[in-house]
Amino acid sequence: MFNEKIQTGLIKQLNRELKSSQLYLSMASWVEKKGFEGISQFLYDHSNEERMHMLKLIRYVNKRGGDVILDNNISYKKIIYNNISLKELFQELFEHEKEISKKINNLVDISLQEKDYFTYNFLQWYLEEQVEEEALTKMILDKIKLIGEDKVGLYLFDQDIKHFQKKHNK
Numbered sequence: 001m002f003n004e005k006i007q008t009g010l011i012k013q014l015n016r017e018l019k020s021s022q023l024y025l026s027m028a029s030w031v032e033k034k035g036f037e038g039i040s041q042f043l044y045d046h047s048n049e050e051r052m053h054m055l056k057l058i059r060y061v062n063k064r065g066g067d068v069i070l071d072n073n074i075s076y077k078k079i080i081y082n083n084i085s086l087k088e089l090f091q092e093l094f095e096h097e098k099e100i101s102k103k104i105n106n107l108v109d110i111s112l113q114e115k116d117y118f119t120y121n122f123l124q125w126y127l128e129e130q131v132e133e134e135a136l137t138k139m140i141l142d143k144i145k146l147i148g149e150d151k152v153g154l155y156l157f158d159q160d161i162k163h164f165q166k167k168h169n170k
């Protein structure tokens with residue numbers, strides 16, 4: 001029998017990943033309509049990555065004999081980005097990733113308390129991933145702060161972002 005506490009924690013996390021995927025997806029769509037082709041592609045790709053984070057967790061829970069429950073009632077806030085800037089958007093993503101990191105750290109902590117070393121080992125990938133995710137969103141945020149409202153700068157950044165990558169392999 002899969003440890004109940006661990007199972008509950010992992011299921012909560014996989015639903016957070018689902019929510020993350022929706023968040024990046026909705027932002028990608030909004031940014032695309034604003035004409036930022038590179039930034040929207042980055043966000044669409046990232047939405048897919050978040051979905052992959054979720055799938056990895058689903059398959060692990062199944063492998064351990066757990067029962068996955070997907071939250072079909074994701075209450076992500078109504079996405080009205082009309083009045084926010086790119087800076088605010090990436091600030092929100094940075095805060096989001098920091099929050100996810102806290103949750104992953106907490107899960108690692110629980111896996112140690114429960115002496116579930118399989119899960120502890122499984123979560124190492126997520127720890128490494130979060131270091132990259134935080135660093136990447138922070139780097140983008142810093143660049144956008146630097147550019148400010150300069151239209152040429154934003155245009156060039158939109159081209160530049162196509163080459164941004166994380167170091168961590170999937």
Ligand code: OFO
Pocket residue numbers: 016017020050053097100130133
């Ligand atoms: Fe953005 O790393 Fe998963 O949630």
